[in-house]
Amino acid sequence: xxxxxxxxxxxxxxxxxxxxxxxxxxxxxxxxxxxxxxxxxxxxxxxxxxxxxxxxxxxxxxxxxxxxxxxxxxxxxxxxxxxxxxxxxxxxxxxxxxxxxxxxxxxxxxxxxxxxxxxxxxxxxxxxxxxxxxxxxxxxxxxxxxxxxxxxxxxxxxxxxxxxxxxxxxxxxxxxxxxxxxxxxxxxxxxxxxxxxxxxxxxxxxxxxxxxxxxxxxxxxxxxxxxxxxxxxxxxxxxxxxxxxxxxxxxxxxxxxxxxxxxxxxxxxxxxxxxxxxxxxxxxxxxxxxxxxx
Amino acid sequence: xxxxxxxxxxxxxxxxxxxxxxxxxxxxxxxxxxxxxxxxxxxxxxxxxxxxxxxxxxxxxxxxxxxxxxxxxxxxxxxxxxxxxxxxxxxxxxxxxxxxxxxxxxxxxxxxxxxxxxxxxxxxxxxxxxxxxxxxxxxxxxxxxxxxxxxxxxxxxxxxxxxxxxxxxxxxxxxxxxxxxxxxxxxxxxxxxxxxxxxxxxxxxxxxxxxxxxxxxxxxxxxxxxxxxxxxxxxxxxxxxxxxxxxxxxxxxxxxxxx
Numbered sequence: 001x002x003x004x005x006x007x008x009x010x011x012x013x014x015x016x017x018x019x020x021x022x023x024x025x026x027x028x029x030x031x032x033x034x035x036x037x038x039x040x041x042x043x044x045x046x047x048x049x050x051x052x053x054x055x056x057x058x059x060x061x062x063x064x065x066x067x068x069x070x071x072x073x074x075x076x077x078x079x080x081x082x083x084x085x086x087x088x089x090x091x092x093x094x095x096x097x098x099x100x101x102x103x104x105x106x107x108x109x110x111x112x113x114x115x116x117x118x119x120x121x122x123x124x125x126x127x128x129x130x131x132x133x134x135x136x137x138x139x140x141x142x143x144x145x146x147x148x149x150x151x152x153x154x155x156x157x158x159x160x161x162x163x164x165x166x167x168x169x170x171x172x173x174x175x176x177x178x179x180x181x182x183x184x185x186x187x188x189x190x191x192x193x194x195x196x197x198x199x200x201x202x203x204x205x206x207x208x209x210x211x212x213x214x215x216x217x218x219x220x221x222x223x224x225x226x227x228x229x230x231x232x233x234x235x236x237x238x239x240x241x242x243x244x245x246x247x248x249x250x251x252x253x254x255x256x257x258x259x260x261x262x263x264x265x266x267x268x269x270x271x272x273x274x275x276x277x278x279x280x281x282x283x284x285x286x287x288x289x290x291x292x293x294x
Numbered sequence: 295x296x297x298x299x300x301x302x303x304x305x306x307x308x309x310x311x312x313x314x315x316x317x318x319x320x321x322x323x324x325x326x327x328x329x330x331x332x333x334x335x336x337x338x339x340x341x342x343x344x345x346x347x348x349x350x351x352x353x354x355x356x357x358x359x360x361x362x363x364x365x366x367x368x369x370x371x372x373x374x375x376x377x378x379x380x381x382x383x384x385x386x387x388x389x390x391x392x393x394x395x396x397x398x399x400x401x402x403x404x405x406x407x408x409x410x411x412x413x414x415x416x417x418x419x420x421x422x423x424x425x426x427x428x429x430x431x432x433x434x435x436x437x438x439x440x441x442x443x444x445x446x447x448x449x450x451x452x453x454x455x456x457x458x459x460x461x462x463x464x465x466x467x468x469x470x471x472x473x474x475x476x477x478x479x480x481x482x483x484x485x486x487x488x489x490x491x492x493x494x495x496x497x498x499x500x501x502x503x504x505x506x507x508x509x510x511x512x513x514x515x516x517x518x519x520x521x522x523x524x525x526x527x528x529x530x531x532x533x534x535x536x537x538x539x540x541x542x543x544x545x546x547x548x549x550x551x552x553x
Binding site: 019 | 359361376379381383385387388389390398399401402403422426430431432433434437438446450467468471474475478
């Protein structure tokens with residue numbers, strides 16, 4: 001009997017490892033790092049080339065005079081000369097400082113508000129739909145009020161940036177908590193996670209993808225609000241990127257205007273790419289990254 | 295612990311249900327899911343609950359697991375830990391590795407790191423996944439994931455294991471092998487198991503005792519001991535004979551609802 005059990009258990013061991021080996025065979029597909037980067041990069045480079053080409057063609061067509069629509073070469077030269085002087089960098093620092101302060105504050109407000117609304121039925125009934133309504137409000141529509149309240153000041157910009165970004169972040173948290181699979185909650189509770197531990201071990205990590213999506217959207221809103229604010233609230237700081245846009249228009253300096261726009265675009269893209277990378281890392285861990293790898 | 299949960303007398307029962315009733319909803323729309331279910335599971339006993347849809351099998355497990363409260367009756371459990379509960383889905387946390395998943399109950403019990411590491415390794419060896427600790431759940435097959443879930447449940451160190459159709463979503467080959475595995479782990483660890491299934495053969499393969507529940511409301515209508523020596527095979531004639539008997543009674547019960 002003893003030897004019988006032994007052989008049968010040894011047989012089971014062999015069967016199990018055999019089955020495991022068969023079932024997960026061929027799941028690992030290794031692509032070299034270089035190939036992956038190239039695959040992600042070349043379509044972007046091609047699109048950029050086409051965009052610049054189209055721009056050049058419009059300039060060559062003579063649709064607008066060169067002093068209002070300069071070509072890519074001229075703007076490129078302006079961009080390089082701007083990059084050599086202090087003005088662009090000062091503006092960038094001013095703008096990024098405002099963006100960082102406003103965004104960090106928005107993130108804190110949004111996370112706390114979202115968590116509170118997700119937890120409390122009363123709060124949800126009271127302000128749940130208001131948060132969504134706030135999200136649809138174009139942030140520029142807040143500026144007249146902000147200027148009445150805070151005059152033409154940093155505070156007015158900060159006010160609008162937070163109102164623009166915080167609702168998106170709060171909504172991300174709310175939907176993240178709402179869509180935690182009930183099965184995972186039951187499993188977590190059965191494993192001994194109650195109260196705060198349930199948040200720490202199950203709800204927060206399960207909600208993370210939606211929270212990151214909310215943070216990403218919140219960034220887009222705060223960046224737009226900030227640009228609108230810097231265009232309107234000129235004069236408090238000489239060099240912010242938004243102020244440079246206004247001055248270049250006043251001076252009819254089209255190359256300066258376009259090169260400033262390019263800088264604004266690049267900043268937005270870089271931050272967006274950072275969020276994209278975070279999102280992708282999460283999806284890879286979760287095993288929900290699609291085959292195309294985008 | 296709920297007010298209706300008391301420790302059973304002595305060590306003669308691992309799970310003791312007496313007159314357990316569960317009603318969902320109120321007033322005219324109230325649905326009686328379980329009606330006076332009394333059932334004792336002895337320490338080290340393997341009990342299978344079989345029934346058609348709507349017999350409240352899963353409701354019963356939720357009540358025993360403490361995830362829901364009974365409307366009436368008493369539920370007693372040996373030991374003071376919650377029983378471990380396994381579902382048809384592995385319900386693994388996708389953001390954690392295999393090791394991380396098994397470690398969660400140990401972390402929640404505040405075991406020191408070194409001890410946790412040792413226990414995780416031991417549990418993964420138990421379910422034959424020692425080499426897969428660093429993988430993520432999505433990298434494993436369905437049967438492997440269910441074994442990770444088993445290891446994670448065993449990490450609770452509870453004498454009572456509740457299983458809600460845990461192999462229902464697996465192919466027959468994998469299921470057979472997991473039956474062998476579960477039988478081995480159950481006897482090595484002297485667990486008391488309450489196992490819900492709609493697969494009568496599976497019940498005859500695994501159980502010391504099969505309990506048949508009626509549907510709407512759930513009541514115990516039949517109970518039979520399975521005295522086939524272990525290890526068993528699911529395709530053995532003895533298992534088939536028991537399964538045929540239980541299936542016949544299950545069909546009679548299902549037919550009652552068609553009239």
